[in-house]
Amino acid sequence: MVDVRLTYFRGRGRAETTRWMLAATAVKFMNVPIDTPEDLSVLRASKKLPFDQMPLxxxxxxxxxxxxxxxxxxxxxxxxxxxxxTDAMWCDLIAGVAADFAETAIQAAFKPTTEIVVADLEARFSKFGPRFEARLEDQNSGYCAADSMTFADIILSEAISSYLEWCPDTLDSTPRLKALYERVIGDAGIAAYLESELRYPKPGNDYVIGAARVLRRALPTHMPDANRFVASI
Ligand SMILES: N[C@@H](CCC(=O)N[C@@H](CS)C(=O)NCC(=O)O)C(=O)O
Known part of the structure:
Protein backbone atom coordinates (compact mmCIF):
# COMPACT_ATOMS: atom_id res chain seq x y z
CA MET A 1 0.00 0.00 0.00
CA VAL A 2 1.19 3.50 -0.89
CA ASP A 3 0.73 5.80 2.09
CA VAL A 4 2.48 8.89 0.71
CA ARG A 5 -0.18 11.02 -0.98
CA LEU A 6 0.24 14.15 -3.07
CA THR A 7 -3.00 16.06 -3.46
CA TYR A 8 -3.31 18.64 -6.24
CA PHE A 9 -5.10 19.44 -9.49
CA ARG A 10 -4.85 16.75 -12.17
CA GLY A 11 -1.60 18.14 -13.59
CA ARG A 12 1.96 19.24 -12.88
CA GLY A 13 1.78 22.88 -11.67
CA ARG A 14 3.25 23.56 -8.26
CA ALA A 15 3.26 19.89 -7.30
CA GLU A 16 5.69 18.78 -9.98
CA THR A 17 8.97 19.59 -8.20
CA THR A 18 7.75 17.51 -5.24
CA ARG A 19 7.01 14.58 -7.59
CA TRP A 20 10.58 14.74 -8.94
CA MET A 21 11.93 14.84 -5.37
CA LEU A 22 9.83 11.87 -4.29
CA ALA A 23 11.07 9.98 -7.34
CA ALA A 24 14.71 10.90 -6.74
CA THR A 25 14.53 9.81 -3.10
CA ALA A 26 12.78 6.50 -3.92
CA VAL A 27 9.55 7.35 -2.11
CA LYS A 28 6.54 5.58 -3.59
CA PHE A 29 3.59 7.94 -3.79
CA MET A 30 0.16 8.36 -5.27
CA ASN A 31 -1.38 11.39 -6.96
CA VAL A 32 -4.68 12.38 -5.36
CA PRO A 33 -6.39 14.59 -7.98
CA ILE A 34 -8.79 17.36 -7.03
CA ASP A 35 -11.18 17.68 -9.97
CA THR A 36 -14.17 19.63 -8.66
CA PRO A 37 -15.03 22.41 -6.20
CA GLU A 38 -16.77 19.71 -4.15
CA ASP A 39 -13.50 17.71 -3.95
CA LEU A 40 -11.79 20.86 -2.69
CA SER A 41 -14.53 21.50 -0.12
CA VAL A 42 -14.10 17.98 1.24
CA LEU A 43 -10.34 18.47 1.39
CA ARG A 44 -10.72 21.78 3.19
CA ALA A 45 -13.16 20.27 5.66
CA SER A 46 -10.65 17.51 6.43
CA LYS A 47 -8.40 20.20 8.04
CA LYS A 48 -5.39 18.64 6.34
CA LEU A 49 -4.41 21.87 4.57
CA PRO A 50 -2.28 23.83 7.06
CA PHE A 51 -2.74 27.13 5.17
CA ASP A 52 -5.73 26.21 3.03
CA GLN A 53 -3.56 25.75 -0.09
CA MET A 54 -2.57 22.91 -2.36
CA PRO A 55 -0.40 21.04 -3.06
CA LEU A 56 -0.70 18.87 0.05
CA THR A 86 28.24 26.02 2.23
CA ASP A 87 26.66 23.37 0.01
CA ALA A 88 23.31 23.99 1.70
CA MET A 89 23.62 27.74 1.07
CA TRP A 90 24.32 27.08 -2.62
CA CYS A 91 21.38 24.66 -2.73
CA ASP A 92 19.06 27.35 -1.42
CA LEU A 93 20.52 30.02 -3.67
CA ILE A 94 20.25 27.91 -6.84
CA ALA A 95 16.81 26.64 -5.80
CA GLY A 96 15.60 30.23 -5.44
CA VAL A 97 16.85 31.13 -8.90
CA ALA A 98 15.43 27.89 -10.32
CA ALA A 99 12.01 28.81 -8.88
CA ASP A 100 12.18 32.22 -10.60
CA PHE A 101 13.29 30.54 -13.83
CA ALA A 102 10.54 27.89 -13.53
CA GLU A 103 7.74 30.41 -13.06
CA THR A 104 7.77 31.36 -16.77
CA ALA A 105 7.22 27.70 -17.69
CA ILE A 106 4.49 27.26 -15.05
CA GLN A 107 2.64 30.23 -16.56
CA ALA A 108 3.01 28.97 -20.15
CA ALA A 109 -0.33 27.14 -20.38
CA PHE A 110 -2.13 30.31 -19.28
CA LYS A 111 -0.77 32.39 -22.20
CA PRO A 112 -2.81 33.10 -25.34
CA THR A 113 -0.42 31.87 -28.05
CA THR A 114 2.55 29.56 -28.54
CA GLU A 115 4.50 32.50 -30.02
CA ILE A 116 4.13 34.45 -26.76
CA VAL A 117 5.16 31.44 -24.68
CA VAL A 118 8.24 30.77 -26.80
CA ALA A 119 9.28 34.45 -26.72
CA ASP A 120 8.85 34.55 -22.91
CA LEU A 121 10.81 31.34 -22.38
CA GLU A 122 13.62 32.40 -24.72
CA ALA A 123 13.93 35.76 -22.94
CA ARG A 124 13.99 34.06 -19.52
CA PHE A 125 16.53 31.49 -20.62
CA SER A 126 18.79 34.16 -22.12
CA LYS A 127 18.86 35.82 -18.68
CA PHE A 128 19.47 32.75 -16.55
CA GLY A 129 20.90 30.03 -18.84
CA PRO A 130 24.39 31.54 -19.22
CA ARG A 131 24.56 32.13 -15.46
CA PHE A 132 23.67 28.52 -14.67
CA GLU A 133 26.35 27.53 -17.19
CA ALA A 134 28.92 29.79 -15.49
CA ARG A 135 28.00 28.39 -12.07
CA LEU A 136 28.53 24.85 -13.34
CA GLU A 137 31.93 25.87 -14.70
CA ASP A 138 32.93 27.39 -11.34
CA GLN A 139 31.60 24.47 -9.33
CA ASN A 140 33.33 22.00 -11.69
CA SER A 141 31.65 18.90 -10.26
CA GLY A 142 28.95 18.52 -12.90
CA TYR A 143 26.37 19.73 -10.34
CA CYS A 144 25.20 23.23 -9.42
CA ALA A 145 25.55 23.33 -5.65
CA ALA A 146 27.83 20.54 -4.39
CA ASP A 147 30.05 17.65 -5.45
CA SER A 148 27.07 15.38 -5.93
CA MET A 149 23.43 15.76 -6.95
CA THR A 150 21.26 17.95 -4.72
CA PHE A 151 17.67 19.08 -4.73
CA ALA A 152 18.78 22.27 -6.52
CA ASP A 153 19.86 20.24 -9.55
CA ILE A 154 16.55 18.36 -9.48
CA ILE A 155 14.24 21.34 -9.38
CA LEU A 156 16.32 23.18 -11.98
CA SER A 157 16.07 20.12 -14.25
CA GLU A 158 12.33 19.90 -13.71
CA ALA A 159 12.01 23.48 -14.99
CA ILE A 160 14.32 22.75 -17.92
CA SER A 161 12.15 19.77 -18.90
CA SER A 162 9.23 22.18 -19.42
CA TYR A 163 11.35 24.68 -21.36
CA LEU A 164 12.43 21.85 -23.67
CA GLU A 165 8.82 20.86 -24.37
CA TRP A 166 8.20 24.32 -25.81
CA CYS A 167 11.69 25.14 -27.12
CA PRO A 168 13.61 21.94 -27.93
CA ASP A 169 16.86 23.81 -28.69
CA THR A 170 16.96 25.55 -25.27
CA LEU A 171 20.18 23.87 -24.13
CA ASP A 172 22.11 24.02 -27.41
CA SER A 173 24.42 26.82 -26.26
CA THR A 174 24.91 25.62 -22.66
CA PRO A 175 26.72 22.25 -22.78
CA ARG A 176 27.33 21.98 -19.02
CA LEU A 177 23.69 22.66 -18.26
CA LYS A 178 22.68 20.11 -20.89
CA ALA A 179 24.98 17.53 -19.30
CA LEU A 180 23.50 18.27 -15.85
CA TYR A 181 19.97 17.92 -17.18
CA GLU A 182 20.79 14.60 -18.84
CA ARG A 183 22.44 13.34 -15.65
CA VAL A 184 19.39 14.25 -13.56
CA ILE A 185 16.81 12.73 -15.92
CA GLY A 186 19.07 9.66 -16.09
CA ASP A 187 18.76 9.16 -12.31
CA ALA A 188 17.05 5.79 -11.91
CA GLY A 189 14.17 7.08 -9.78
CA ILE A 190 13.50 10.12 -11.95
CA ALA A 191 13.79 8.16 -15.22
CA ALA A 192 11.26 5.61 -13.92
CA TYR A 193 8.91 8.38 -12.78
CA LEU A 194 9.06 10.16 -16.15
CA GLU A 195 8.02 6.93 -17.87
CA SER A 196 5.26 6.17 -15.36
CA GLU A 197 1.56 6.97 -15.26
CA LEU A 198 2.26 9.30 -12.32
CA ARG A 199 3.78 11.84 -14.74
CA TYR A 200 1.08 14.16 -16.08
CA PRO A 201 1.34 15.47 -19.66
CA LYS A 202 2.48 18.94 -20.65
CA PRO A 203 -0.22 21.28 -19.29
CA GLY A 204 -2.67 22.65 -21.85
CA ASN A 205 -6.16 24.13 -21.86
CA ASP A 206 -7.58 21.13 -19.97
CA TYR A 207 -5.29 21.87 -17.05
CA VAL A 208 -6.07 25.61 -17.04
CA ILE A 209 -9.82 24.96 -17.20
CA GLY A 210 -9.66 22.27 -14.52
CA ALA A 211 -7.83 24.53 -12.07
CA ALA A 212 -10.24 27.44 -12.68
CA ARG A 213 -13.23 25.15 -12.19
CA VAL A 214 -11.91 23.78 -8.90
CA LEU A 215 -11.00 27.23 -7.53
CA ARG A 216 -14.10 28.90 -9.03
CA ARG A 217 -11.80 31.46 -10.58
CA ALA A 218 -11.80 33.33 -13.88
CA LEU A 219 -10.05 31.82 -16.86
CA PRO A 220 -7.37 33.78 -18.71
CA THR A 221 -9.14 36.57 -20.61
CA HIS A 222 -8.27 35.17 -24.06
CA MET A 223 -10.37 32.05 -23.36
CA PRO A 224 -14.05 31.98 -24.31
CA ASP A 225 -16.57 32.66 -21.56
CA ALA A 226 -13.73 33.46 -19.17
CA ASN A 227 -16.01 33.95 -16.16
CA ARG A 228 -17.98 30.75 -16.58
CA PHE A 229 -16.82 29.28 -13.26
CA VAL A 230 -16.92 32.54 -11.30
CA ALA A 231 -20.58 33.01 -12.19
CA SER A 232 -21.49 29.66 -10.67
CA ILE A 233 -20.43 30.64 -7.13
N1 LIG B 1 3.79 28.91 -2.85
C1 LIG B 1 2.80 27.86 -2.79
C2 LIG B 1 1.65 28.21 -3.72
C3 LIG B 1 0.38 27.54 -3.28
C4 LIG B 1 -0.79 27.97 -4.12
O1 LIG B 1 -0.89 29.12 -4.56
N2 LIG B 1 -1.72 27.05 -4.32
C5 LIG B 1 -2.90 27.33 -5.07
C6 LIG B 1 -3.11 26.29 -6.15
S1 LIG B 1 -1.75 26.28 -7.28
C7 LIG B 1 -4.07 27.25 -4.12
O2 LIG B 1 -4.17 26.36 -3.31
N3 LIG B 1 -4.95 28.24 -4.21
C8 LIG B 1 -6.14 28.29 -3.41
C9 LIG B 1 -6.04 29.30 -2.30
O3 LIG B 1 -4.96 29.87 -2.10
O4 LIG B 1 -7.05 29.48 -1.66
C10 LIG B 1 3.44 26.52 -3.17
O5 LIG B 1 4.39 26.51 -3.97
O6 LIG B 1 3.00 25.48 -2.66
Whole structure:
Protein backbone atom coordinates (compact mmCIF):
# COMPACT_ATOMS: atom_id res chain seq x y z
CA MET A 1 0.00 0.00 0.00
CA VAL A 2 1.19 3.50 -0.89
CA ASP A 3 0.73 5.80 2.09
CA VAL A 4 2.48 8.89 0.71
CA ARG A 5 -0.18 11.02 -0.98
CA LEU A 6 0.24 14.15 -3.07
CA THR A 7 -3.00 16.06 -3.46
CA TYR A 8 -3.31 18.64 -6.24
CA PHE A 9 -5.10 19.44 -9.49
CA ARG A 10 -4.85 16.75 -12.17
CA GLY A 11 -1.60 18.14 -13.59
CA ARG A 12 1.96 19.24 -12.88
CA GLY A 13 1.78 22.88 -11.67
CA ARG A 14 3.25 23.56 -8.26
CA ALA A 15 3.26 19.89 -7.30
CA GLU A 16 5.69 18.78 -9.98
CA THR A 17 8.97 19.59 -8.20
CA THR A 18 7.75 17.51 -5.24
CA ARG A 19 7.01 14.58 -7.59
CA TRP A 20 10.58 14.74 -8.94
CA MET A 21 11.93 14.84 -5.37
CA LEU A 22 9.83 11.87 -4.29
CA ALA A 23 11.07 9.98 -7.34
CA ALA A 24 14.71 10.90 -6.74
CA THR A 25 14.53 9.81 -3.10
CA ALA A 26 12.78 6.50 -3.92
CA VAL A 27 9.55 7.35 -2.11
CA LYS A 28 6.54 5.58 -3.59
CA PHE A 29 3.59 7.94 -3.79
CA MET A 30 0.16 8.36 -5.27
CA ASN A 31 -1.38 11.39 -6.96
CA VAL A 32 -4.68 12.38 -5.36
CA PRO A 33 -6.39 14.59 -7.98
CA ILE A 34 -8.79 17.36 -7.03
CA ASP A 35 -11.18 17.68 -9.97
CA THR A 36 -14.17 19.63 -8.66
CA PRO A 37 -15.03 22.41 -6.20
CA GLU A 38 -16.77 19.71 -4.15
CA ASP A 39 -13.50 17.71 -3.95
CA LEU A 40 -11.79 20.86 -2.69
CA SER A 41 -14.53 21.50 -0.12
CA VAL A 42 -14.10 17.98 1.24
CA LEU A 43 -10.34 18.47 1.39
CA ARG A 44 -10.72 21.78 3.19
CA ALA A 45 -13.16 20.27 5.66
CA SER A 46 -10.65 17.51 6.43
CA LYS A 47 -8.40 20.20 8.04
CA LYS A 48 -5.39 18.64 6.34
CA LEU A 49 -4.41 21.87 4.57
CA PRO A 50 -2.28 23.83 7.06
CA PHE A 51 -2.74 27.13 5.17
CA ASP A 52 -5.73 26.21 3.03
CA GLN A 53 -3.56 25.75 -0.09
CA MET A 54 -2.57 22.91 -2.36
CA PRO A 55 -0.40 21.04 -3.06
CA LEU A 56 -0.70 18.87 0.05
CA UNK A 57 1.92 16.20 0.78
CA UNK A 58 1.01 13.52 3.31
CA UNK A 59 4.18 11.82 4.48
CA UNK A 60 5.58 10.43 7.75
CA UNK A 61 2.32 11.29 9.51
CA UNK A 62 2.68 14.95 8.51
CA UNK A 63 0.53 17.22 6.34
CA UNK A 64 2.84 19.53 4.40
CA UNK A 65 1.95 22.56 2.31
CA UNK A 66 4.24 24.92 0.37
CA UNK A 67 6.17 23.13 -2.34
CA UNK A 68 9.45 24.73 -1.19
CA UNK A 69 9.01 23.14 2.26
CA UNK A 70 8.18 19.75 0.73
CA UNK A 71 11.27 19.87 -1.46
CA UNK A 72 13.53 20.71 1.47
CA UNK A 73 11.95 18.13 3.77
CA UNK A 74 12.52 15.48 1.11
CA UNK A 75 16.04 16.77 0.47
CA UNK A 76 17.02 16.40 4.14
CA UNK A 77 15.25 13.05 4.39
CA UNK A 78 17.00 11.77 1.25
CA UNK A 79 20.39 13.42 1.84
CA UNK A 80 20.13 15.70 -1.18
CA UNK A 81 21.02 18.95 0.65
CA UNK A 82 24.82 18.79 0.14
CA UNK A 83 27.52 17.84 2.61
CA UNK A 84 27.95 21.03 4.63
CA UNK A 85 26.59 24.52 5.31
CA THR A 86 28.24 26.02 2.23
CA ASP A 87 26.66 23.37 0.01
CA ALA A 88 23.31 23.99 1.70
CA MET A 89 23.62 27.74 1.07
CA TRP A 90 24.32 27.08 -2.62
CA CYS A 91 21.38 24.66 -2.73
CA ASP A 92 19.06 27.35 -1.42
CA LEU A 93 20.52 30.02 -3.67
CA ILE A 94 20.25 27.91 -6.84
CA ALA A 95 16.81 26.64 -5.80
CA GLY A 96 15.60 30.23 -5.44
CA VAL A 97 16.85 31.13 -8.90
CA ALA A 98 15.43 27.89 -10.32
CA ALA A 99 12.01 28.81 -8.88
CA ASP A 100 12.18 32.22 -10.60
CA PHE A 101 13.29 30.54 -13.83
CA ALA A 102 10.54 27.89 -13.53
CA GLU A 103 7.74 30.41 -13.06
CA THR A 104 7.77 31.36 -16.77
CA ALA A 105 7.22 27.70 -17.69
CA ILE A 106 4.49 27.26 -15.05
CA GLN A 107 2.64 30.23 -16.56
CA ALA A 108 3.01 28.97 -20.15
CA ALA A 109 -0.33 27.14 -20.38
CA PHE A 110 -2.13 30.31 -19.28
CA LYS A 111 -0.77 32.39 -22.20
CA PRO A 112 -2.81 33.10 -25.34
CA THR A 113 -0.42 31.87 -28.05
CA THR A 114 2.55 29.56 -28.54
CA GLU A 115 4.50 32.50 -30.02
CA ILE A 116 4.13 34.45 -26.76
CA VAL A 117 5.16 31.44 -24.68
CA VAL A 118 8.24 30.77 -26.80
CA ALA A 119 9.28 34.45 -26.72
CA ASP A 120 8.85 34.55 -22.91
CA LEU A 121 10.81 31.34 -22.38
CA GLU A 122 13.62 32.40 -24.72
CA ALA A 123 13.93 35.76 -22.94
CA ARG A 124 13.99 34.06 -19.52
CA PHE A 125 16.53 31.49 -20.62
CA SER A 126 18.79 34.16 -22.12
CA LYS A 127 18.86 35.82 -18.68
CA PHE A 128 19.47 32.75 -16.55
CA GLY A 129 20.90 30.03 -18.84
CA PRO A 130 24.39 31.54 -19.22
CA ARG A 131 24.56 32.13 -15.46
CA PHE A 132 23.67 28.52 -14.67
CA GLU A 133 26.35 27.53 -17.19
CA ALA A 134 28.92 29.79 -15.49
CA ARG A 135 28.00 28.39 -12.07
CA LEU A 136 28.53 24.85 -13.34
CA GLU A 137 31.93 25.87 -14.70
CA ASP A 138 32.93 27.39 -11.34
CA GLN A 139 31.60 24.47 -9.33
CA ASN A 140 33.33 22.00 -11.69
CA SER A 141 31.65 18.90 -10.26
CA GLY A 142 28.95 18.52 -12.90
CA TYR A 143 26.37 19.73 -10.34
CA CYS A 144 25.20 23.23 -9.42
CA ALA A 145 25.55 23.33 -5.65
CA ALA A 146 27.83 20.54 -4.39
CA ASP A 147 30.05 17.65 -5.45
CA SER A 148 27.07 15.38 -5.93
CA MET A 149 23.43 15.76 -6.95
CA THR A 150 21.26 17.95 -4.72
CA PHE A 151 17.67 19.08 -4.73
CA ALA A 152 18.78 22.27 -6.52
CA ASP A 153 19.86 20.24 -9.55
CA ILE A 154 16.55 18.36 -9.48
CA ILE A 155 14.24 21.34 -9.38
CA LEU A 156 16.32 23.18 -11.98
CA SER A 157 16.07 20.12 -14.25
CA GLU A 158 12.33 19.90 -13.71
CA ALA A 159 12.01 23.48 -14.99
CA ILE A 160 14.32 22.75 -17.92
CA SER A 161 12.15 19.77 -18.90
CA SER A 162 9.23 22.18 -19.42
CA TYR A 163 11.35 24.68 -21.36
CA LEU A 164 12.43 21.85 -23.67
CA GLU A 165 8.82 20.86 -24.37
CA TRP A 166 8.20 24.32 -25.81
CA CYS A 167 11.69 25.14 -27.12
CA PRO A 168 13.61 21.94 -27.93
CA ASP A 169 16.86 23.81 -28.69
CA THR A 170 16.96 25.55 -25.27
CA LEU A 171 20.18 23.87 -24.13
CA ASP A 172 22.11 24.02 -27.41
CA SER A 173 24.42 26.82 -26.26
CA THR A 174 24.91 25.62 -22.66
CA PRO A 175 26.72 22.25 -22.78
CA ARG A 176 27.33 21.98 -19.02
CA LEU A 177 23.69 22.66 -18.26
CA LYS A 178 22.68 20.11 -20.89
CA ALA A 179 24.98 17.53 -19.30
CA LEU A 180 23.50 18.27 -15.85
CA TYR A 181 19.97 17.92 -17.18
CA GLU A 182 20.79 14.60 -18.84
CA ARG A 183 22.44 13.34 -15.65
CA VAL A 184 19.39 14.25 -13.56
CA ILE A 185 16.81 12.73 -15.92
CA GLY A 186 19.07 9.66 -16.09
CA ASP A 187 18.76 9.16 -12.31
CA ALA A 188 17.05 5.79 -11.91
CA GLY A 189 14.17 7.08 -9.78
CA ILE A 190 13.50 10.12 -11.95
CA ALA A 191 13.79 8.16 -15.22
CA ALA A 192 11.26 5.61 -13.92
CA TYR A 193 8.91 8.38 -12.78
CA LEU A 194 9.06 10.16 -16.15
CA GLU A 195 8.02 6.93 -17.87
CA SER A 196 5.26 6.17 -15.36
CA GLU A 197 1.56 6.97 -15.26
CA LEU A 198 2.26 9.30 -12.32
CA ARG A 199 3.78 11.84 -14.74
CA TYR A 200 1.08 14.16 -16.08
CA PRO A 201 1.34 15.47 -19.66
CA LYS A 202 2.48 18.94 -20.65
CA PRO A 203 -0.22 21.28 -19.29
CA GLY A 204 -2.67 22.65 -21.85
CA ASN A 205 -6.16 24.13 -21.86
CA ASP A 206 -7.58 21.13 -19.97
CA TYR A 207 -5.29 21.87 -17.05
CA VAL A 208 -6.07 25.61 -17.04
CA ILE A 209 -9.82 24.96 -17.20
CA GLY A 210 -9.66 22.27 -14.52
CA ALA A 211 -7.83 24.53 -12.07
CA ALA A 212 -10.24 27.44 -12.68
CA ARG A 213 -13.23 25.15 -12.19
CA VAL A 214 -11.91 23.78 -8.90
CA LEU A 215 -11.00 27.23 -7.53
CA ARG A 216 -14.10 28.90 -9.03
CA ARG A 217 -11.80 31.46 -10.58
CA ALA A 218 -11.80 33.33 -13.88
CA LEU A 219 -10.05 31.82 -16.86
CA PRO A 220 -7.37 33.78 -18.71
CA THR A 221 -9.14 36.57 -20.61
CA HIS A 222 -8.27 35.17 -24.06
CA MET A 223 -10.37 32.05 -23.36
CA PRO A 224 -14.05 31.98 -24.31
CA ASP A 225 -16.57 32.66 -21.56
CA ALA A 226 -13.73 33.46 -19.17
CA ASN A 227 -16.01 33.95 -16.16
CA ARG A 228 -17.98 30.75 -16.58
CA PHE A 229 -16.82 29.28 -13.26
CA VAL A 230 -16.92 32.54 -11.30
CA ALA A 231 -20.58 33.01 -12.19
CA SER A 232 -21.49 29.66 -10.67
CA ILE A 233 -20.43 30.64 -7.13
N1 LIG B 1 3.79 28.91 -2.85
C1 LIG B 1 2.80 27.86 -2.79
C2 LIG B 1 1.65 28.21 -3.72
C3 LIG B 1 0.38 27.54 -3.28
C4 LIG B 1 -0.79 27.97 -4.12
O1 LIG B 1 -0.89 29.12 -4.56
N2 LIG B 1 -1.72 27.05 -4.32
C5 LIG B 1 -2.90 27.33 -5.07
C6 LIG B 1 -3.11 26.29 -6.15
S1 LIG B 1 -1.75 26.28 -7.28
C7 LIG B 1 -4.07 27.25 -4.12
O2 LIG B 1 -4.17 26.36 -3.31
N3 LIG B 1 -4.95 28.24 -4.21
C8 LIG B 1 -6.14 28.29 -3.41
C9 LIG B 1 -6.04 29.30 -2.30
O3 LIG B 1 -4.96 29.87 -2.10
O4 LIG B 1 -7.05 29.48 -1.66
C10 LIG B 1 3.44 26.52 -3.17
O5 LIG B 1 4.39 26.51 -3.97
O6 LIG B 1 3.00 25.48 -2.66
Missing amino acids: LEIDGKFLSQSSAMIRYLARRGELYGAND
